[in-house]
Amino acid sequence: MNTSDLLILCAAGMLVTGYLMVGQKALFTTIRLFGIQSLLLGVVAATIAVTESRHELFLTAGITVAMKAVLIPWFLMRIIDRIGINREIEPFLNVPVSLLVCLGLTVVGYRVSTGFPEGAQGVRHHLIGVALSMLLIGMFLMVTRKKAITQILALLTVENAVFLVAVGVTPGMPLVVELGVAFDVIVAVLVLGVLVQRLVARFESMDVSRLSQLKG
């Protein structure tokens, strides 16, 4: 199998991890899935770095893996350990239904991706398609899940999707921006992590829908 197949495969793999995150209720597994997803993203970046000899992408891949596949999962798992909540108790939609919805979102994503100018077929078509689908699925995840951790993961999924397009389709962005983005992500996760802990301290649960009680 050649590199384009590898790319498509990794992209599809990212999408599958997205599905599984929707299908999962155990937070630990969800985090692991996210780790795999980021790992695949790193592979994509590295592959492109090799094929198109854009060596700065190696750094990107390195950062991605280091942070999203290792650092952030570790941090989130630590939070879960501390607050001792490991299940998405009641999502707004039950799993089969939300998976079917995700199928619909995938179709939409692909449909849209055919409309893009840069190569509506081949690798890029799939990269864009996957990215858009993941974008939608991530948002869907944010909408339907209540636990703050899941929300963080959903946000990161969306971020991955954007990154996928940035790496795979655009000629690539300057290193500074990437570092900035990476830093933002870290900060975001940290902030949300703290938020989660406050939330648990305040409401003995990390159900985000409880936040509505905060309004004066």
Next chain:
Amino acid sequence: MSLFKSIAVRVAQGTQYIKDPRRADPVGFRGRLAVGAAECSTGCDACVAACPTGAITLNPVRVDLGRCVSCGDCVPVCPSARLSFTNDFRLACTDRDGLILSAERPAPDPVKVSEALHRRFGRSLKLRSVSAGGCSGCELEVNALGNVNFDIGRYGIDIVASPRHADGLVLTGPITRNMAEPLQVCWDAMPEPKLVIAVGACAISGSPFEGADTLERGFLERFRPTLYVPGCPPHPLTFICGILDLLGIPS
């Protein structure tokens, strides 16, 4: 990820099953009750008095493993210290009288291989366990047969879910009145050829409950067990070695 973790665990634990049950040495296991050669002081019946299940009879001193519940009360009371426990666990026997030990006959005679049984079940034996009013002691040990330590499955011996699938009936407990009929039903439900294995003192003799009118031990008169596994409860090794010897399975 979990894959690697579990493999790591697996490696860390190493192999735990007992390589050769026949040569195992269960330290501290209260097994066979040995009868010493010394003379009894005249008129002493301390051990008989002490024994709760009437497993000991005098002149000469005989111990019936089929009754003995290994409580150990007889050992200290004997003035001439004739009785002592060893950790010998190969006590299974094919006939009831073989379980009666004395100074002349220190150990039950080893189970002899039955050719017919070897041909039929030597490579595959499925057991159905029936607890006929047992206290769950023996049942627990029967359960333990399948665990990581004893792993009886490696000899093609398994406990199965339905008597229709079974070749042998593992009988535990003294057979109370209410369990007599279900026991019979289970036996009838098993396809020929089949055998009974009596496990534990209660199953073999009714031991502490012997002669109680709440028991109905007619079943054992009708069908003689092929193997007696004494003990209260028996050590899984006793069971395994008994079966292996009976079916002539190398370990």
Next chain:
Amino acid sequence: MIPTILEGVRAFGLAILQAVLMLTLAPLLKTLIKMMKARLQNRQGPPLLQGYYDLAKLFRKEAVRSETASWVFVAGPRVYFAAAVSATALIPVLISAAPLEVAGGILLLVGTLALGRFALATAALDTGSAFGGMGSSRDMTIAALAEPALMLGLFTSALAAGTLNLGALVRHALAQGVTFHPSDVLAFAGLFIIVIAETGRVPVDNPATHLELTMIHEAMLLEYSGPDLALVEWASAVKELLYLTLLVDLFMPFGMATGTAPLALVVSLLAWAFKVFVLAIAVTATESMNAKLRLFRVPELVSISLGLAFLALTIRFL
């Protein structure tokens, strides 16, 4: 095209040979998985030939049947066995042509397995035991849930090859040489889940359970003994081998012989054995690393596989 007499005879000859091959190797596969599982649990596990020993013993034993059972109870295992065995004639194993491929393709294969299931599930209701009813109800439920995903997964591969006939499908794949399309991975993942479900493995069903209330497939067999039981056990083993072979045919047919040259056959036998072995390892890993799902969590699993199959279809054809 109706085959001529000669072709017909040849086809049936091949079918018999292939059926015999599958029948011979199926118990081995079952025991192999059992053994690898035992090894993962720090146990030694049964000897590799245990499957054969058990079958041999069961065939020599008496058949005890329920008083309340009718001829349906007797017919059940036989039809189940016949369905599994004749289904083997519809898939290519060593040669890149299914012996009876003129007789039908994927749809017939699925239909035949459904026939076997129907027979066994009906027979299980015949004894009037609650366990039988429970098993048959659950088995039909899970089969019904698995059907759409199974079909979708099969269709993805079939439509890629432009035929529903497994023989033609494999030949198409071989002719193309080692091609790879990302959708294959997804379709494979989807179908693998279904195979797990259809062959009654953890996390859907637990083949080693002793507790009637947790049984699905086993609960239907509780009443069978001796030869009847042997037939069902053997047929289930064949069915499992069949499913794994199906996965091999659809996704990794490489090394399969195109003719009946002895050397090619040997190579293809080795290749097939190796690939099935790899899949068996995958099954073992799945069984050892997952806990059995509650019955009502199974739909989630199945819907995931449906999603995978659908995604494969999308990636492949859009």
Next chain:
Amino acid sequence: MNAFLLMDVGVPAAVVIRLVAVAVTLVLARRVTASRYVALGGSILASILTVAVAISVLIGGSSADGLLFRHSASGIALSYSVTPLSAWFLMVLGLIAIPTAIYSMAYFAHSVAPARTAFVGSAFNVMLGAVELVFTASDVIMFLFAWELMTLATATLVATEHEQRTSRRAAYLYLVMSHVGTGCLLGGFLVLSAAAGSASFPSMLAGNVLHGLTRDGVFLLFFLGFAVKAGIVPFHVWLPEAHPAAPSSVSALMSSVLITAGVYGLFRVCAFGLGVPALGWGLTLSALGTVSAIMGVLYALTQTDLKRLLAYSTIENAGIMALGLGASMLAMTDSHPALATLAAAASLAHVLNHAVFKGLLFLGAGSVVMGTGTRQLEQFGGLLRRMPWTGLFFLVGSMSIAGLPLLNGFISEWLTFQALLLGFHTTPGFSRLNYPLSGALLALTSALAAACFVKVFGISFLALPRSPAAAEAHESPRAMLAPQAFLAASCVGLGLFPGVVLNGLSSVLASLPGLQPSSLMSWGGLEMASPSQFDHVIPAMFGMALLGGLLAAGLLSTRTRFAIRREPTWGCGGELSARTEYTASAFSKPLVMVFQAIYRPTRQVETLAQVSPYFTQEVRYRSEMEPTFERYVYGPLLRAVLGVANGMKVLQAGSLHAYIGYVLALAVGLMLLVWWRG
């Protein structure tokens, strides 16, 4: 008599025979047996005639036309025309009607009150005659006349046991919905004939009459009208009420043949009468077809009333027919004649297959109801011992309806799958995605049907009798078994020799516009193949393999030296009784739980304990499904209609002057209109 004579006088002769039979029956009404034999004998004779005509048309390929009756004064002529399409439906009708009539000879004697025999017998004839006329009518007037006649005859048969409230209600519901449907048809035909300037089908249904939005509107009217008869969801609510209420043999006819009147209409008018279908039409049909299939089987699964269950499964099969037709229409829209032909063939083949196995199952249900005196699955059990033959035939029917290979259910399922997959294969662009989706749903449907009929057969015929009624059940007389045997045999025959059916179809398909059967399939007697080597099946050949497997199993299982021993069922040492058996509702419980979003089951469990809550004396459990459509579709509709009616009351003042005033106002209004126009 030779073919030409047959072609010329066949249909009128049949009609005459039926009329005579009805007349004689009513004359002999007092002499029950005689009237029964006359009615059913006449019906058999007529059916034989029509089947003969149908077959000769199918072979000849040219239609047999003629005039039934001409009123010279008004110039109204009732003409008939047996086109190949009508011939197909006629043949199916006869194929079921003849065995059913034979069956009824014994069945009516037993389970129709003597006083009503003559009435039921003549209604039986009228209904069949009406359906025949529906299939053969070639002008609007005759079609609508026959259509109404059919409805009325059926309604009377549904209300046979009119002292029961449920029967009356069922008949009423059926009448109301059919008339709404007929209203739609009337509207459609009015527009169509007005545009065509003629009332005869050939000119009306030439396909070039209407265009644009009117065409869509007319399609919608016709679709509504025919869908009601065909029992397509959401117009199905009358079906599960009406079919069970009628005597079983009549239910068999209704379920297997009457709904095909609706399907015939869909074919004749909606698909091939209005020109090349628009995209929306095909989508509507296939979507609603899929929904009907799923809904039908899901509701069938939970029924505990045998005949109701069969009725729901009829809805499922009607859905499958609609799905095939829809696929065919879609194919015609993007002009894939070969594909369209395949799909149409699938649908037509399913018409035949469904008629055969559903007829068989309903006749079997009739025998069971006659033998036990109840329709409740939970009351049956162990019937196989008491009614061995009925059981055997019922098993064949169940396996066939479950779409298992070597039986005819598999054939049409196979064809439908071919159509859907080829549809995906050949259709470009994004819209192709609906094919695999409906394919997956079809797979789900057939699997659920298998589960459903495992339940039906297992619960009613196997294990221990659940009630004294079942324990004293008695087998039906030969006259009732023979027809079932015939139908069961044709299930197997059609399953083994699918080519025969498809050959019979080829002339039908040739006669339909927009199809090209030549490029259809290479099919002989034994095999079926879809275009371009897509797939190919020879059931008989596989049957041999299956036999080989059975043989091997037999040989293997005789190697034990022990005789077979009978023992009580293993119940963990406990007593086995009918109360420990798995019940029908228990069987379908898991699926109810899985699909509870659709069923919305409500369940109440109350435990009665006296000593302590842990030692319960008695547990009462009741669970029921929410009648979704009745509640959420028809409830509001009904309320709306009643509301409007109430509003209209104002106009109905009750005084003569007011009414005359209305007339006056109307007249004035009309005149003003004329004045303003002129």
